[in-house]
Amino acid sequence: MTVTAGPRPETAAPAQDRGPRRPSVPTTASHYLIWALTLLVVVGPVVPIVLASLWSTPLYRSGGGLTLGNFRDLLTDPAWWTAVGNSAAFAALTTVTSVLLGVGAAVLLSRTDVPLRRLFAALLILPIMLPGLVLIVGWMAMWAPSGYVSSWLEINTFLRFPVDLYTLPGMVLVATSVAAPTVFLFCRTTVLAIDPALEDAARSAGASPLRALLTVTVPLLRPAVLNSALLVFAISFEALGLPLILGFSNNIRFVSTYLYDHWINAAPPNQGLVSAGAVFLLLCVSGLLVLRNRLVGDAARYTTVTGKATATRVVGLGPARWLPAALLAVVLGVFVVVPLAGVVMSAFTTILTPYVTPWSVLTTENFQAIAEHPIWSESIVNSLLIAGAGGLLTTVAIAVVSVVAHRSSFRFRGSLQQAVVWPRMMPGLVTGMAFFWSFAILDPGGAVRGSLWGIGLAFAVRSLALGYGVFYPALAAIGEDLVRAARTSGATWWQAAVSVVLRLCAPAMAACFVLLFVSILNDADPAVFLVTDRTPVMGLTMLQLAATSTGGAVAAFGVIQMVITLAVLGAGRLFLGVRAHA
Amino acid sequence: MPDLTLTKVAKSFGGNAVLHDLDLHVRDGELFTLLGPSGCGKSTTLWSIAGLHSPDRGTIAFGDRVVFDGGRVDVTPERRNCGVVFQSYAVWPHLSVHDNVAYPLKLRRVKRPARAARVREVLELVELGHLERRYPHELSGGQQQRVALARALAHPPDLLLLDEPFSNLDAKLRERAREWLRALQQRIGVTTVFVTHDQDEALSMSDRVMVMDQGRVRQVGTPEEIYHEPADEFVADFVGSVNVLSGRAVPGADGTAQVSLDGLGRPLTVPAGADLTGDVRLAVRPERIVVHPPGGVPADAVNVVTVKVASRAFLGDHYRYVAELGERELVVRTLTPVDHGSELIVELPPEAIRVFGPA
Known part of the structure; x- marks a missing residue:
């Protein structure tokens, strides 16, 4: 053997001792630790809710025993069943309208030559990026019976805004403006991913371009439609903000507002009953989302992505294209542009009414009021803190858990994968209550519950699935060989995970942080049960304010929320735009 | 190392x-x-x-x-x-x-x-x-x-x-x-x-x-x-390409066996260990088959058969003939074209044949 070109570095030790440094905590032990922590934080809190629903007294008080009384009280309360009926009707109608608008817009805006389609698409997606409450506040300012635009129409034209926002159809309309973008995004992704060869095949079989689009591409959207429709239904069913702001004053009770009312307004709070209701809600929403996962799993036969990069082709509609354009302009004007203008206008005026020109009543009083009101201003600072620290820690947690769940040979990695998406099935109210009871049992002194950490933890767990959704595709795209190469080069499992996998996922982690920051900043529902006078958070403060008044302060809050959100998203986009070589 | x-x-x-x-x-x-x-x-x-x-x-x-x-x-x-x-x-x-x-x-x-x-x-x-x-x-x-x-x-x-x-x-x-x-x-x-x-x-x-x-x-x-x-x-x-022919063997003289193939008049002589009998499979690499011009067959050649050419393909550095050997296909490789009409006289040298038991 001639070794002419491969001398060993002088530092190399004999074979047995060579190898990586620091055989620190054994990898397997660290995996078990991460697994246990994840399950404790994600699944653990559900246990006390179920317990509370089956216990005769609140868990923090001694005594009491097992009982089905809470469920009996709930199921024999006619108001509860009215609320379930209202929630179901609201969710069903919202789903139908959102699917119609979302699918129609997805096909029109990505595959036809409708004029201004880029602008329309941007407007349509806008609500998904903004805090949900902002849009609702805007709707109220402009389209409520006494709203600015509806009154203006009444005074100056023969036109009337046809729907009263404080009724079920009105709420459906508002909810559609928030939910349709979800359907739109799901379907647009699918439309763009469909291999044009499929339509070409229809064309060569004799179909016109429009017919090929309608008979090939649109049917292929079925999984995306089903998927997004179930998601919209589940979210509408559990929503708290909209029913609280628009329905509550008009005595239209939903499941969420029923629970809210019996917790916040009842004296003493009927905690057993509310827990039973939360268990019911959890079962319904979980059932829906399990169903959705099943259906999505069966969608393999719709897999059409070929991996070939081909430009999407645009179907010409001829002069008829102005018709859908006009329709979209009206819908998006009513749904997005006018409400957003409404938020800004009411934030900067003392009174917003068609009888007075807004210019004459311009003011910054609303913002001053927020700055001077200790709880209001504190809530903004708190939310920024929670969003910053929580977003960062949650991103790291998601990254670490995902790597263990998908890139290790850890025995229980499957359950870890489930655990990360499980919070998605939890309505925000249920998450909040779950942590309330957990803290009540584990932390009777209230040290955690009374601090921002408590709310932060609940918000973080709630946003796990969202962050994971952003992070996982990047993780999945990293070839296993890159990791194997690191291992055979001498890296331990953790060294390979950090120096190769997580390093390559850095852009996805940044994107994950941005989305988590925005989501945590604007979240409200879980805070309902956790918030104290010392720990107000922006989302809930604004929700409670919006539920009781329509004043400029709410709108000013909305503007602040909107500005922070857009600034963070913009910065994120800028930051992600400059991607390193990868 | x-x-x-x-x-x-x-x-x-x-x-x-x-x-x-x-x-x-x-x-x-x-x-x-x-x-x-x-x-x-x-x-x-x-x-x-x-x-x-x-x-x-x-x-x-x-x-x-x-x-x-x-x-x-x-x-x-x-x-x-x-x-x-x-x-x-x-x-x-x-x-x-x-x-x-x-x-x-x-x-x-x-x-x-x-x-x-x-x-x-x-x-x-x-x-x-x-x-x-x-x-x-x-x-x-x-x-x-x-x-x-x-x-x-x-x-x-x-x-x-x-x-x-x-x-x-x-x-x-x-x-x-x-x-x-x-x-x-x-x-x-x-x-x-x-x-x-x-x-x-x-x-x-x-x-x-x-x-x-x-x-x-x-x-x-x-x-x-x-x-x-x-x-x-x-x-x-x-590894490489090979013609596989199945036939029936009977022991022959000094370390050889005679293998008869369906549709082929004379049996082939193949190298064999002690008394090879019964169903066997023969493997011959296409380039080991020798093609002789008509009338140019050496006197000491064994296993010479005339086969019918079914197709011919030019592959750049060689020619590939597919011929009919009895009821089988026989692939033959040559460096130059051998245009002797529709038939080829080929020799399958015994040392080029590997004998395997029935598959």
Whole structure:
């Protein structure tokens, strides 16, 4: 053997001792630790809710025993069943309208030559990026019976805004403006991913371009439609903000507002009953989302992505294209542009009414009021803190858990994968209550519950699935060989995970942080049960304010929320735009 | 450099056995090739050596260092000190060429000056010294492959493992890379296990080849042994192309047998051990068949038959005739066209025929 070109570095030790440094905590032990922590934080809190629903007294008080009384009280309360009926009707109608608008817009805006389609698409997606409450506040300012635009129409034209926002159809309309973008995004992704060869095949079989689009591409959207429709239904069913702001004053009770009312307004709070209701809600929403996962799993036969990069082709509609354009302009004007203008206008005026020109009543009083009101201003600072620290820690947690769940040979990695998406099935109210009871049992002194950490933890767990959704595709795209190469080069499992996998996922982690920051900043529902006078958070403060008044302060809050959100998203986009070589 | 010994290594995935008690010994400094169709277990074998898969049973030893022994010993991949070149190259996109190669050295805490020197040395070795600062996406496929090789050689490894390293290169480049890698391996003298499904690669590069099929070893030998003396019909067919004829044998004179084929008047004389009888299969390589001009058959030629030409194809460096031999097809290769009408007079020399038992 001639070794002419491969001398060993002088530092190399004999074979047995060579190898990586620091055989620190054994990898397997660290995996078990991460697994246990994840399950404790994600699944653990559900246990006390179920317990509370089956216990005769609140868990923090001694005594009491097992009982089905809470469920009996709930199921024999006619108001509860009215609320379930209202929630179901609201969710069903919202789903139908959102699917119609979302699918129609997805096909029109990505595959036809409708004029201004880029602008329309941007407007349509806008609500998904903004805090949900902002849009609702805007709707109220402009389209409520006494709203600015509806009154203006009444005074100056023969036109009337046809729907009263404080009724079920009105709420459906508002909810559609928030939910349709979800359907739109799901379907647009699918439309763009469909291999044009499929339509070409229809064309060569004799179909016109429009017919090929309608008979090939649109049917292929079925999984995306089903998927997004179930998601919209589940979210509408559990929503708290909209029913609280628009329905509550008009005595239209939903499941969420029923629970809210019996917790916040009842004296003493009927905690057993509310827990039973939360268990019911959890079962319904979980059932829906399990169903959705099943259906999505069966969608393999719709897999059409070929991996070939081909430009999407645009179907010409001829002069008829102005018709859908006009329709979209009206819908998006009513749904997005006018409400957003409404938020800004009411934030900067003392009174917003068609009888007075807004210019004459311009003011910054609303913002001053927020700055001077200790709880209001504190809530903004708190939310920024929670969003910053929580977003960062949650991103790291998601990254670490995902790597263990998908890139290790850890025995229980499957359950870890489930655990990360499980919070998605939890309505925000249920998450909040779950942590309330957990803290009540584990932390009777209230040290955690009374601090921002408590709310932060609940918000973080709630946003796990969202962050994971952003992070996982990047993780999945990293070839296993890159990791194997690191291992055979001498890296331990953790060294390979950090120096190769997580390093390559850095852009996805940044994107994950941005989305988590925005989501945590604007979240409200879980805070309902956790918030104290010392720990107000922006989302809930604004929700409670919006539920009781329509004043400029709410709108000013909305503007602040909107500005922070857009600034963070913009910065994120800028930051992600400059991607390193990868 | 140590030698490598696998003893009774077995592995199954979900009840499906991919390795059946595999034994294998790679000598010090040797380039040893695992050759077989996809799914034959060659990559599983390689990954078991690297520690990326744990076999179910058996032992694996580098020299006298046991790295795997049933459930008792299973050295993690990072402690096996192998250098692996993956089919996808697996060059880390976030690191420069220099940092890719330096990675194993960093993990071994080689001091900065020594590290830089070693990286430069290995990169010179793979002729990439001038691209040290580049990032992988700025390199061609062939260059990336050499980065992967440099990284695998950097520490330096006790064993070099190559998993189909040429399969992503185009044909011309592949041929050059083959010669280059073989020369490099001989210069360094690193014990190398090479996995491929390409027989040309296996034959042209290896000291020894192991042909595998469905998790079992079919034959181990030098490239010449594998090609000229295939142990069974599978090896004969997988390595190179071969005509397989079935017939019935009766013992003949001094170490030969007479094999009669359906539709052929005279039996063929084949080399045989003690009294070969019954159903047999004959394997003849197309290029070993001799074509004679009409009237030009030497007097001492045996196994001369006249066959009908069914088709002829020109393949650049040779001609390929498909002829009818009885009820079978016989493929014949010649360097020049032999246009003797619709019939060919061919000779199947006994020494060119391998006899196998019934399949």
